[in-house]
Amino acid sequence: MPSPADALPILDVDGLSVRLGKMDQNIVDNVSFTLAPGQTLCVVGESGCGKSLTALALMGLLQSPPLSISGGTARLGGEDLLSMQPADFREIRGGRMAMIFQEPMTSLNPGLRIGEQIAESVRRHKGVSRAAARNRALEMLRRVRIPAPEKRLDEYPHQLSGGMRQRAMIAMALANDPELLIADEPTTALDVTIQAQILDLMRVLQSETGAAMIMITHDLGVVAEMADKVAVMYGGHIVEAGSVERIFTDPQHPYTIGLMSSMPSLGRRQDRLVTVPGVVPQPGAMPKGCRFATRCPFRTEACETVPVLRPCGEGHEVACIHAPLENLAARDLRETGT
Amino acid sequence: MTAILAARDLRKDFVTARPIFGTPTVVRAVDGVSLDIGQGETFAIVGESGCGKSTLARLLLRLIEPTSGEVWYDGEDLAHIDKNRMRALRRDLQFIFQDPFSSLNPQMTVGALIEEPLRVHGTGPARVRRERVAELLTRVGLRPAHADRYPHEFSGGQRQRIGIARALATGPTVLIGDEPVSALDVSIQAQVVNLLEDLKDEFGLTLVVIAHDLAVIRHMADRVAVMYLGEIVECAPADALYSSPRHPYSETLLAAIPVASHGARRAHTPVEGDPPNPISPPSGCRFHPRCLYATELCRSARPELRTLPGGRQVACHHAETLTLEGLTNAEAARSPAATERFALYARAMAGSATAPTDKNNDP
Known part of the structure; x- marks a missing residue:
């Protein structure tokens, strides 16, 4: 995805592949992207x-x-994470890069006060005094707009509501000024x-800190x-x-189009939702070829070879041999002579 | 509109703590709800x-006992009839749960699960019941052979289809779904939404859908009731609610939806704060601490749900004078070529609607 903002990527992922056991297919296969400071990449699916x-x-x-x-490399400012x-x-995680999860209780320690958890991470990565770390924790709770932060500092995660817990986790993630979130x-x-x-909070904090962000989501609205x-x-x-x-x-891509078609419109009422037929095959x-082929209405024999991502416009790539699909339709019409 | 199911001043209190001395802590989960659900409509409850x-959904089918109030179905008050009569009426009133797996006995085959309500209601003999099971499985997009398998062998979408087949077994007139599609992936969700709508048309069902996803509700519902802290704050036809909400909380909900369209990012200020604790709800209007338009009256007097000229119901002191913003510009902006691609996809899907589905429906 080349664009001017990518001139100096903070993160450069090239060919990342993940395997499950001895399975001969990768379950994450040849994933590549770059990310510049302050940029947000949404990974959707x-x-x-x-x-x-x-x-x-x-x-x-x-x-x-x-x-x-x-397989693959993932360079964060030159160092290969993989x-x-x-x-x-452990030096980098929680320091130069940090993660926020769906369920804050999975990453917050239920037995530690909110302030202690944030301060612990600050001391671990910045090596500052106890008092300075506690101050930093307080400052972070303020920045994520938790009401009465002095009081919250000494509370346990279960005493916070779901939204406040998510804020506390964001405070912890950002406490060491990560370059990548x-x-x-x-x-x-x-x-x-x-x-x-x-x-809204994440947008504001990102523009303040200039951190790059990868956001994993299934929600095209959030994207x-x-x-x-x-x-x-x-x-x-x-x-x-x-x-x-x-x-x-x-x-x-037919999958992108199918996914967008499956979403009910907020603007008007449709007759019937257009769907993506069937289900995702098991890992x-x-x-063997295009992994979407079993569910794709446009599949042909040519889809049995793996399609590579290729440019299809300014800063846009697609892995479908039939894209743009309107040409396929025109070709079909010529072939059937109608 | 003939109401098929109606609630009158329905209440449910849950006692959350009962100290030895002093008064017990009570949550008013449903606090005086009245509504009429019309024959054949899709009625949504959001919040x-x-x-x-x-809780309201469960009260409507008396899956839990109300603290007070009435639920009228076909001339009978479900809240006050005896257990045997209620059991007989369950043939007409069926429930679909959010997580079908937790509502399906894992030790029973799919066939036995779907047959169970038929057996309970004395539909027989066994051969007839088995034929009915095969017919139901086919109707919800599965195969008769799936009757011999167990729930764990199926994907989330397929399990929801099984849950629907089971709910349909007794030939109900009212189907209540508590978040029936919210645990499913978008593409699977669309399949199940279509199935529910087809079944509704085919069997003349009345559908009550509980959901938090406002896009799904927009698509499915004829009328929508918006709930906040145990009360209905607005009840209106879906089109009217989405284009011009009359309660500030409805406006807040609509403004919070992330719209899947480029350039739809609005400069909205999200509502501040969490919803209040239902154990000690605010005085007056329960929404007033988060409401942009609250006045002194809202802090002291609790607004009743009242009918505005035109038939919409709103529980807001200022409903007549407020100008609230609905969802505008939620339509996806696409290039002409992309519009053509979407039409092409829809046509291709209409043409090959079943072929790829069957191939992949094997668990």
Whole structure:
């Protein structure tokens, strides 16, 4: 996805692949993208598309075994994350890069006060005094707009509401000024008005800190609100990638089109939703060529070879041999002579 | 409109703590709800966590006992009839749960699960019941052979189809779904939404859908009731509610939806704060601490749900004078070529609607 903003990427992922056990197909396969400071990349797709595994691989948090990295590099400011030793990774994780999860209780320690948790991370990475770390924790709670932060500092996670917990986790993630923030479905468990608050907060904090962000989501609405760039994943492949404008105004891949068609419109009432037929094949049982072929209404024999991402407009790539689809339709019409 | 199901001043209190001394802590989960659901309509109840929408759904089918109030179905008050009569009426009134797996006994085959309500209601003999099971499985997009398998062998979407087949077994007139599609992926969700709409048309069902996803509701519902802290704050036809909400909370909800269209990012200020604790709801209008338009009156007097000229119901003191913003410009902006592509996709899908589905429906 070349664009001027990519001149000096903070993160350069090239050919990232993840394998499950001894399965001969990668479950994340040849994923590449770059990310510039201050940019937000949204990775969108449905269950099992590999979006969360991509995030976990970048954070060095793959459960190994059975998961392992089977190829590729991911350079964060020049250092390859994928070949890094666990000890070195611990220095970076929570420092130069941080992660926000869907369920804050999975990353907050239920037995530690909020203030202690944030301060612990600050002391670990910045080596400052106890008092300074506590001050930093207080400052962070203020920045994520938690009401009465002095009081919250000494509370336990279970005493906070879902939205406040998510704010506390964001405070912890940002406490060490990370260059890269990875957010895996950060608002999926929240009510819609709280989601709007958290998304708003994340935008403000990102513009203040200039951190790059990878946001994993299944919600195209969240993508439209947050993304600069979008990668659509299906079956472990990026099937389409581009600027948020290109993806929404000129989507190319049949899966992207199917996904968007499946969403009910908020603007008017349709007769019937257009769907994507069938279900995602099991990992390891993906078709050999294009992994979307079993569900694609446009598949032909040519789809049995793996399609590569190729440019289809300014800052826009698609992995479909038939794109743009309107040409396929024109060719069909010529062939059938109608 | 003939109401098929109606609630009158329905209440449900849950006691959350009962100290030895002093008064017990009570949550008014549903606090005086009245509504009429018309024969053959799709009626939606929306609201955020803790607003009481799931409790209300369960009260409507008497899956839980109300603290007070009435539920009228076909001339009978469900809240006050005896257990045997209620059991007989369950043939007409069926429920679909959010997570079909937790509502399906994992040790029973799919066939036995779907047959169970038929057996309970004395539909027989066994051969007839089995034929009915095969017919139901086919109707919801599965295959008769799936009757011999177990729930864990199926994907989320397929399990929801099984849940629907089970609910349909007794030939109900009213189907209530508590978040029936919200656990499903978008593409699977669309398949199940279409199925529910087809079944509704085919069997003349009345559908009550509880949901938090306002886009799904927009698509499915004829009328929508918006709930906040145990009360209905607005009840209106879906089109009217989305284009011109009359309650500030409805406006807030609509403004919070992230719209999947480029350039739709609005400069809205999201509502501040969390929903209040239902154990000690605010005085007066329950929404007033988060409301942009609250006045002194709202802090002291609790607004009743009242009918405005034109038939919409709103519980807001200032409904007549407020000008609230609905969803405008939620239509996706696409290039002409992309518009053509979407039409092409829709046509291709209409042409090959079943072929790829069957191939992949094997668990």
